[in-house]
Amino acid sequence: MTLALNPSNVASVGALTATLAPTSPTSTFAPERKDIPGVPRILGVGTAVTEHSYSQRELLDLFRISDPKVRSVFLNSAIERRFLSVPARDATGTTIIETQGELLAKHKRLAIEMAARAIHACLKDAGIELADVGYLCCVTTTGLLTPGLSALLIRELGMDPRCSRVDVVGMGCNAGLNALNATVGWTVAHPGRIAVMVCAEACSAAYVLDATMRTSVVNSLFGDGAAAVALAADTPDAAGPPDAPSGYAGLGTDVDVGSPPAGSPRVLSFASCLITDAIDAMRYDWDDEQGKFSFYLDPDVPYVVGAHAESVVDRLLSGAGLRRSDIAHWLVHSGGKKVIDAVRVNLGLTRHDVRHTTGVLRDYGNVSSGSFLFSYERLLREGVVRAGDHGVLMTMGPGSTIETALVQW
Incomplete structure (x- = not known):
């Protein structure tokens, strides 16, 4: 497939691209007043990668790639x-x-x-115990698992088996914000309870x-990585809702997020x-020739995404x-x-606005659905966020899809 776009004119290419699909109004979870309970906040973030890193030149040499175009x-x-x-x-140094089946394993x-290391890092950052988690949302696109990653992690980490869970599979690089939307919805429905998305x-x-x-x-672009965030919605009573259903009561603990640190933004809305x-x-x-799945990226993807970025962000x-x-x-x-x-x-x-985005690409490549959280972590570590600041989170992926979220510190 080739999209009828003119990549030489990125800024004005919107007039030439496909018509937007019908979309629902922006979903909003948070009123502007900060004293109203039920507003979700991101309490902590953690990331993890695999053991070994390689420069692009090292990978070219490792796989014995000599084609000048590929290099x-x-x-x-x-x-x-x-x-x-x-x-x-x-024994000859040739890649096996x-x-x-081996890739799935x-x-x-x-x-x-x-994921386990990212979750531990996230909870440590938030000052939360694993036993406090009442909801786990897991995102992955790079392999199919049944039972899902959420079930495997609950067993691996020794989490309460009554923990609510959901798996978001196959949505691609945009999936982190799709999953964050669902996770935020759970926290709003269960004020004071801890949810984790990884x-x-x-x-x-x-x-x-x-x-x-x-x-x-x-093969030139993607890298291994995991990122997790912990969230909770405000509650006026740290003891929790008195009418919590019996199947949920006692799982995890309520937390008081009434006076969070500056690094805990409220999630206001999605589009x-x-x-x-x-x-x-x-x-x-x-x-069929390779006997495995193969990912395809159209060369015009950057221009399609860029052309539609304005409309969704402005909405x-x-x-x-x-x-x-x-x-x-901007993350x-x-x-x-x-x-x-x-x-x-x-x-x-x-x-400068996209310094963390480009920095993460430089140091990790594209780590798919968790990339924006690597940038989010870097922003917090930079120490420049001030109370009242607004931020936009933005992901793009198959569909083609653009997902956005508005947060405020």
Whole structure:
């Protein structure tokens, strides 16, 4: 598929692209008044990666890639290093090709391990015990698991088996905000209870090694990573709702989030955009020759995403009476150099605005659904956030889809 776009004119390409699918009004969870209970907050964040990182040049040498076009793709990606779990090599140093079954087993192992460490780091950051968690939402696209990652993690971590859970599978790089939306909804329905969302993407388990440019572009971009956030909604009574259903009572503990630190923003609203005419622009296909799934990225994806960024962001902000100039912090998915540039140009952002997005791409590559949380963690560690600041979270992925969220510290 080739989309009829002119990549030379990113800023004005919106007039040439597909019509937006019908969308519902911006979903809003939080009133502006901060003394009203039931407003969800992000209480902590944690990230994790696999054991080994590689520079792009090291990967080219490791896989013995000599094609100058492929080497150019790797070396001009704005990525310096990525964490990957590369295949074993035989006695001659040749990479041993993994079967689809071996890739699925790799995904299971890496996803559980990374997710567990990200959750522990997140809870430590929030000052919350594992026993406090009453809801677990798990996101992954790089492999299929049944039972789902949530069930496997509850067993692995020794969590209460009564913990409510949900798995978001196959939605791609945008899925972190889809899952955050669902997790926020649970916290609003259960004020004072702790929910955790974790994105675990073992991109090493989704690679096809062949000589095509299609797979080379994918293989130059993605890295392994997991990211988790803990959330809770305000409650006027730390003892919890007296009419909690008996099947839920006693699971986890209520928390008092009435006076959170500056690093705990309220989640105000979400807005989505599904670009139906570009629904095949990012997808998994079954490769009969390789005997495994192969990911496809249309070359025009950056321009499609960039062209539709304005409409969804403006809709998100208009619901709160804000303009783009009112946003102090932009945390955009590290989808790739061209994607970031297209979004930046169309939204009128500076390079400083997307410094964490580009920094995460440089140091980790595209870690899919959890990328924006790597940027979020870096922003908090930077120590520049002030009370009252607004921030926009933005992810993009298959569909083609743009997801956004508005937060306020």
